[in-house]
Structure formats: structure tokens, C-alpha cells
Amino acid sequence: MDVRRALKEGIARLREAGVGSFTLAAEVLLMHATASDRAWLFAHPEHVLAPDVAERYLALVDRRAAGEPTQYITGKQEFWGLDFEVAPAVLIPRPETEHVMEVVLARLGERGLKIDMKTGAPRETMYVADIGTGSGCLAVALAYELPHARVYATDVSGTALPIARRNAERNGVADRVTFFEADLLAPFMTSGDSVHGGVPARFDVIVSNPPYISEGEKESLEREVRDHEPHNALFGGPTGLEFYGPIVEQAEKLLKDRGLLVLELGHDSADYVRGLFDGSAAWTNVAVTIDLAGIPRVLAAQRVR
Numbered sequence: 001m002d003v004r005r006a007l008k009e010g011i012a013r014l015r016e017a018g019v020g021s022f023t024l025a026a027e028v029l030l031m032h033a034t035a036s037d038r039a040w041l042f043a044h045p046e047h048v049l050a051p052d053v054a055e056r057y058l059a060l061v062d063r064r065a066a067g068e069p070t071q072y073i074t075g076k077q078e079f080w081g082l083d084f085e086v087a088p089a090v091l092i093p094r095p096e097t098e099h100v101m102e103v104v105l106a107r108l109g110e111r112g113l114k115i116d117m118k119t120g121a122p123r124e125t126m127y128v129a130d131i132g133t134g135s136g137c138l139a140v141a142l143a144y145e146l147p148h149a150r151v152y153a154t155d156v157s158g159t160a161l162p163i164a165r166r167n168a169e170r171n172g173v174a175d176r177v178t179f180f181e182a183d184l185l186a187p188f189m190t191s192g193d194s195v196h197g198g199v200p201a202r203f204d205v206i207v208s209n210p211p212y213i214s215e216g217e218k219e220s221l222e223r224e225v226r227d228h229e230p231h232n233a234l235f236g237g238p239t240g241l242e243f244y245g246p247i248v249e250q251a252e253k254l255l256k257d258r259g260l261l262v263l264e265l266g267h268d269s270a271d272y273v274r275g276l277f278d279g280s281a282a283w284t285n286v287a288v289t290i291d292l293a294g295i296p297r298v299l300a301a302q303r304v305r
Helices: 003-016 022-034 038-043 051-065 070-074 095-112 137-145 161-170 215-220 223-228 244-254 270-275
Strands: 076-079 082-085 126-131 149-155 177-181 203-208 235-237 255-264 283-290 296-303
Touching (some): 003 022, 003 051, 022 038, 022 070, 051 070, 070 076, 095 203, 095 255, 095 283, 137 149, 137 161, 137 203, 149 161, 149 203, 161 177, 203 244, 244 255, 244 270, 270 283
Parallel strands (some): 126 149, 126 203, 149 177, 203 255
Antiparallel strands (some): 076 082, 283 296
16 A cells, blocks of 8 residues: 555545544544655655555544544644644643733733843743643743743643643753642642742732533534543533632732733633623733634733732
8 A cells, every 4th residue: 555545545534434624634644654744745655655554554544533533643732833742631732722822922022031121131030820731731832932931830630740741841841840730729829929949929920721611512512522532621510611710719819910810711701701800909901812713712811919
């Protein structure tokens, strides 16, 4: 079986199974099976695959046809231009979560630069928290973009955190990202304004992509999501809104003056989440960002002390 025939067979099987983007999936799986890139595949359509490689490729195709996400099959996913390991223990990073990154960096402005542009002096360490880190995509990407930041990431899943730690290592930021197996911001709920034992009492930035799908929506999800991604990272509870209130409450206690809270929003959650800030003197500059599909995707708010 040569490359051309393998691709045709993979595409046919995935199309028959009703897999979305079946051509792309077939190409990605063949690249994975042959340890090559797309340019090589299309430059060598007549290359004959070794029998074990062809067998491995078709086995991967069959796994995808059965509903397993391509990212779990290959074990990787790109986020913010960085390469991340993924597995069924963690949610697959999605392009819409990159809007969280965009909002954080836009809101920080010059504060996001390692050097103070007015004085030329290095900026003080910035303290960042990521709630429900999963694969570590936000924590790692923020550490990558903010070289003067120390990032503290939490997750209740003890099986997700080893993956997040490896992602910090593979992207060269492990020395500035610390992971905690904990619920929300529990490790930091102390009094005071200083750093104790290397753990900050207050943060400059807090981000979260919390579980925000309601339990009633389970059956309407694509099978790739419903049957394969971790439910504790998907479902927030009966309404899907359950995590937002506690996150806002803890962020109010833990953010510094001018500190920034940035949250990814679930479907139809914008009004509810924005309402958590209404009438509070603790917050200002509350704004919702609309994504390219016209969906309210990110809410950002600034702490006032």
C-alpha cells in the first residue's frame, strides 16, 4: 500500500463513519503513523508503506471512525502556537480558549512586558493563577508570553496534573509554573498581601476555563466529546453555571488592586456571569468579548481595592 492508496482508504473509512473533517483526520493520522509531515506525504504519494506502518495507520483510522478524537490518538494538540500533550485525562485545548490569552495580554498592555518601557528597569514578578488547568494550556502559554510571571495552576484531577507538568517541561517554562491538586484557589485562601513560602497571597491575574456545560446537555454533545473527554472538565452541574460564583468570590479576595480576572464563558452564560459583578464596588471595567462566531466567549473584570 502506497501513501496515495493509504490516504484514499483512510478518507473513505472516515467519510463512511460520518467523521467531520475526514480528509484532514486521515492526513494527520497518516503523518502520525509515518512520523512525517504533510509536505512529505504529498511529495511522496507513490512511497510504499512498510506492512507494519500500513497496519498501524488503518488501526488508527478505525479508532477515529469509532469516535475517538484525533488528538487523543496522536497524543498532541497545538494551542497558542505551542505543542501540548493530551490524553483522555485532560480536555483537548480548543481555539476559542485562545481568546482568554488575547484578552489577558490586551488588558495587561505594557504591564505584560518584562521591562518597564518608561524606566528600562525589569518589572517585579507578576503572579498568575489558572483555575482548572487541565492540560496546562493556559498556564503554560501565559508563562511563555509573560517571562516575568510566576504561574500557579490548580486542578482537582490527580491524573491531569502529570500531563500539565510535562507540558510545562516541553515548552520550557517548568521553572515558573507550579501545579497544585486542589479545588479552585483553595491553596491560596490566606490573609495578607505578601508571598509566604513561595506561594503568593494575592495575584495580578486569575484565569479560568471552568466546566460550563449543563448536565442536561450531555446527550446533545458530539460523541467525541461526550464519550471521550473527561466529564469533570466538561460539566459544571445541573445548570452549567455552578463554578462561576465561587471563582468570582475567591478572585475578589485574592486579586491585587488592578488585578485582572478573565473567564471563558459557556453557551448562554454571559448574562448570568456578568450579573455576578453588578452593584459590586470591588470590580470595574467589566466587559465581555465576542468570538468570531458571534458568541460571548470571554469576560474580563478588574479588581478595585
